[in-house]
Amino acid sequence: MNTTSFVPEPPSRATLLADVPKAAKELMSLSHYKWRRQLQRVPEGDGHPIVTVPGFGGADGSMASLRRFLKRAGYDAHPWELGRNLVTQRVTTMDEILEFCAMREGELARRVEQIADRTGEKVSLIGWSMGGVYCNSLAQTHPELVRQVVTLGAPVGDPRGTSTWNILKKMNRSEVPEELQNVDGWLHRKNSQGERKVRTTILYSPNDGAVSRSAAVIENDDLVENIEVDSSHVGFSHNPLVYWVIADRLSQDPYAWQHFDLSMQPRKIQEHFNLL
Template identity: 50%
Template sequence: MDAITPPPLHLSLSETWRAGIEITELACKIATLQNTPKGDGHPVITLPGYGGADGCMALLRYFLKSRGYQSYGWGLGRNMPPNRITSLAEMNAFQADLLLRLNRQIDTLFESTQQKISLIGWSLGGNYANLLAQSRPDAIRQVITLGTPYGDPRGTSAWKILKCLNRGKQSDASQNTEAWAHANNGQREVPTTVIYSPIDGIVSPQIAKLSTKNTENIAINSSHIGFTANAKVYRIIAEVLARPLHPM
């Protein structure tokens, strides 16, 4: 197996510039997206990436409403620990706490709508969606993830940056990265669509795919930041949400 490496520096440095182009393209193509399939009205929750909040995916929720879905933010504020994270174990503990809170959100929405819920998770938010898909087939209809780091987190350009910012002293070799990848690749009953980008500047395509039953990987050229404002991604999301469910 090839060594896990983060994306090339030129892709990381051009993230903001490329995302700006994608937002402009979305504005130009918004009318053509009205020919995407209409949905059945079931609820969809969006889960933001690390450091993001509900505002990061507001455009996507607006689009989902235009397709006839009940779209909701996750309602849990900013996706960032209140204290410094100095190890992957601490990150796992933060994730476990968020999953408990998300389960309560899902229970409330499922009870009020009496409909299974689809989840769309961007980046780290996709990890939450993926883990929920494994544990909540009773309430979750399907999962779509955007640029999610499923494998060894050292395959992200954010790994060393966050380590420096949080002044982590634990060596890379001592971090249990295998446990992270194993948890994210668990079996699930819920159909899961993985949208990843070969030119993602944050998450390497090496770690952005799943290979388990009931999963589908779709490659699309997008910046990492631009996943939530990419017209091609929107089209894929509309088509995936509207199609009849069947085992992949």
């Protein structure tokens, strides 16, 4: 695989700096009575199990609000219960990043398998940022366990399209650290897991301060749907519009799947999408 022909740009510095203030507004919107009332109208859940997977540096508390929403909507929502999603040692090579991801994916697979065995049902996975990378990979390696995947601002594509890439370079005190240049190997190992068998919904945002569209989407795959929403990166886990789309996707019958149809959504939802 040759990645030299196109190197994605990470989000701009202005978008990165605006991320946290935007997230604060999203949190306030979630608690506003108009959105609370709107979110009471999401499609009723069928009770199937869901696991939420936090982003890099996050723990289960970062997605607690989303799980409460999903339980109220009628789903059996679970935390991942694997502690903080954080590598403790200094990362200097792509192989170290891959090793950390593989370790976390293995732990997540065991957690999902336990829930699937206990409930007798496949599990839907919702992964935020790096958590979405694990979910995407797990669906490829263990499709027998996974009903569907929803990723929230997850860098499932080229890591050079993320703000983290520049942070890694600075951490390693080099403009172009040779140890972090094996992107071809990274992408090949991520994309060599065979034909996709699990429905995947990718939520990405033009206002994401950490992950650009080029790093977040998967193109030309019939089982993948890329949906653009207005969200900060930090705010994906408590953005009311994101909640609505998640509930809509989780309500889909795996055997009669329908793509997200904005024209079938309430006017308030359509208005928010039309602002993009």
